Amino acid sequence: MRGDCANCFGLCCTALPFAASADFAADKPAGQPCGNLQADFRCGIHARLRERGYSGCTVFDCFGAGQRVSQETFGGRSWRADPGSAQPMFAAFPVVQRLHELLWYLTEALSLPEAESLHPQVRAELARIDGLAGGTPEELARVDLAAERAQVNPLLLRASELARADAPVRGKRRDRRGADLLGANLKGADLRGVDLRGALLIAADLRGADLRRADLIGADLRDAKVAGADFTGALFLTQPQVNAAKGDAATHLPAGLERPGHW
Incomplete structure (x- = not known):
């Protein structure tokens, strides 16, 4: 595929x-x-x-x-x-x-x-x-x-x-499905296990954010800053989403996804 x-x-x-x-x-x-x-x-x-x-x-x-x-x-x-x-x-x-x-x-x-x-x-x-x-x-x-x-x-x-049932989640903001996070400052945020299905993360600052086990199906990551972010085990992340973001050598990706050449 x-x-x-x-x-x-x-x-x-x-x-x-x-x-x-x-x-x-x-x-x-x-x-x-x-x-x-x-x-x-x-x-x-x-x-x-x-x-x-x-x-x-x-x-x-x-x-x-x-x-x-x-x-x-x-x-x-x-x-x-x-x-x-x-x-x-x-x-x-x-x-x-x-x-x-x-x-x-x-x-x-x-x-x-x-x-x-x-x-x-x-x-x-x-x-x-x-x-x-x-x-x-x-x-x-x-x-x-x-x-x-x-x-x-x-x-x-x-x-x-x-x-995501056993993922540690701080606070009560586990469901961010469809959230408008356009340009949001999420630098270093703990987003483990958070539902980000369909969220607008265009140009969001996710540098150093922890997105392990986050659900990213349909999330818009165009121009999102993901340098140093941890996507290990992130759910339903696709290569086009990764390609559209701005990461670096320190960005951790799930198995099966490739680090884009333009990073």
């Missing part, structure tokens, strides 16, 4: 729209190839994305949807070689990406020993969502992503509660 660009037909560079901003140097509508995409589906400025104004590309990860749609859903036929496949392929990609994100969360829930009682249900949902992601383009077009998230979410929430 990690992007493998060598086996993808540049789908994130074509299927998704860009809006000119601090993250992207130019506008690009959905379904139109980025001007930097080469004929072999490689990025012509990959080593210089940030300096060329495309930092948004450096934080993106498709959770492996790109290669699955390219090689499985469409059997290795590129949209350039088969123009008729372009629109169905571009429509399928974001659906599979969202389904693969759910697979990431479910896979993590299956790794939590505290949630062992839920593992049979987690395995069943994992198989079901994987089956949806492996559907035909026509079947993928009918997937109701909101309904799928709503079905999986209670299971993930319960797994999180079980995993």
